[in-house]
Amino acid sequence: MNKFETIKVGDKAELTHTITLSDIEKFVDLTGDDNKLHVDEDYARKTTFKKPVAHGMLGASFISTVIGTKLPGDGALWCS
DSSP, X not given: OOOGGGOOTTOOOOOOOOOOHHHHHHHHHHHOOOOHXXXXXXXXXXXXXXXXXXXXHHHHXXXXXXXXXXXXXXTOOOOO
């Protein structure tokens, strides 16, 4: 863990994860967000996206993962 005081402008941390159908299904189970745009290929095909779109909050949760596990790390909380 990096102590907050040691973080400098330009420091970086990253997380790589390919979002899978299983991830989306788990997110739907957890949140109840079963919007057809996320879960129905036929519906999504008729939209400008042409395929199902991962939930925005699923993507945003990876920001929280980086903050809480990498930069700065344990004990950090994303407030704004």
